[in-house]
Amino acid sequence: QQPVQSPQAVILREGEDAVINCSSSKALYSVHWYRQKHGEAPVFLMILLKGGEQKGHDKISASFNEKKQQSSLYLTASQLSYSGTYFCGTEAGPNNNDMRFGAGTRLTVKP
Amino acid sequence: GAVVSQHPSWVICKSGTSVKIECRSLDFQATTMFWYRQFPKQSLMLMATSNEGSKATYEQGVEKDKFLINHASLTLSTLTVTSAHPEDSSFYICSARSRPTYEQYFGPGTRLTVT
Numbered sequence: 001q002q003p004v005q006s007p008q009a010v011i012l013r014e015g016e017d018a019v020i021n022c023s024s025s026k027a028l029y030s031v032h033w034y035r036q037k038h039g040e041a042p043v044f045l046m047i048l049l050k051g052g053e054q055k056g057h058d059k060i061s062a063s064f065n066e067k068k069q070q071s072s073l074y075l076t077a078s079q080l081s082y083s084g085t086y087f088c089g090t091e092a093g094p095n096n097n098d099m100r101f102g103a104g105t106r107l108t109v110k111p
Numbered sequence: 112g113a114v115v116s117q118h119p120s121w122v123i124c125k126s127g128t129s130v131k132i133e134c135r136s137l138d139f140q141a142t143t144m145f146w147y148r149q150f151p152k153q154s155l156m157l158m159a160t161s162n163e164g165s166k167a168t169y170e171q172g173v174e175k176d177k178f179l180i181n182h183a184s185l186t187l188s189t190l191t192v193t194s195a196h197p198e199d200s201s202f203y204i205c206s207a208r209s210r211p212t213y214e215q216y217f218g219p220g221t222r223l224t225v226t
Contacts (some may be wrong), residue, residue: 002154032215041204041217042155049213087154089215097143097168097208099215101155 001026003090005102012078012109020105022088023070031064031071032089032099035082042087045073075107083109113139115207117218124195125226131191132221134205141207144188145215146180149202161188195225 003024010018022031030049034042046055051066059076071090075082085106089099114137124130134144143162147155161167161182169175177199179191188207192199204220 030213034217041220044214044216047212047214094213097145097160097162098157099145100157103154 002100003088003102005086005088005105007105008103009106010108012107014080014109014111015077018075018078018107020073020075020086020088020107021070022072022090022102023068024090026069026090026092028064028066028069028071028090029093029096030091031062032091033062033071033073034087034089035084036087036104037084045086078107078109080109080111083107113207113209113214113216115205115216115218117205117221119221120219121222121224123224123226126196127194129191129193130195130223131189132203132205132223134188134190134207134218136186136207136209136216139207139209140185141188142185142210143208144182145206145208146178146188146190147204147206149204149220151202155204158190192223195223197225199223200225 006021032047033045036042048064054063062073064071085104087101087104089101116135118133146158149155158173159167159169161180163182163185167180182188206217208215
């Protein structure tokens with residue numbers, strides 16, 4: 001079953017912050033975040049494997065609330081290069097090998 | 112970072128012909144490789160999962176005889192679209208899971224156009 005992402009789209013000015021949410025109706029083992037630019041393949045951002053885990057790189061970070069079966073991606077002081085569609089992928093178990101993707105959140109950063 | 116390549120990047124073929132797409136993990140061994148299909152402005156839909164040396168596991172609604180998957184080694188998986196039809200035109204993306212890190216990396220994708 002696909003996770004649900006929100007919002008569907010967001011428009012920001014350079015330097016503003018954004019939060020993208022991903023929730024599932026099933027218990028989650030892992031959450032994966034990707035960014036895809038038009039006509040290109042998704043690029044891996046980060047993976048969260050443990051409930052309560054938080055990770056970050058540069059000004060992009062994410063958290064995973066295992067109990068609530070949800071994850072959030074935080075984009076701080078957004079840059080023009082952050083524009084793209086963000087997908088979360090979720091798996092229910094370590095050996096399931098059946099990552100399902102949300103519908104995506106289209107992020108546009110304007111100067 | 113981990114690199115996954117796909118070949119070809121794009122292909123145009125005539126209806127009724129077969130097309131093979133290769134997916135390679137270049138600098139890591141992939142326990143599992145995945146094939147996805149993506150229509151414009153839509154999410155990635157999992158088609159099948161393959162483990163090296165064993166038969167692929169197909170998602171419901173995906174025809175096994177039409178989309179043949181072979182996972183010959185820990186670094187190579189192929190998808191063959193047999194007797195392609197215009198409705199098979201799409202963006203096909205493979206991904207490979209890294210054994211120690213569990214991270215999953217995508218190839219650049221192959222755009223298939225069936226005329």
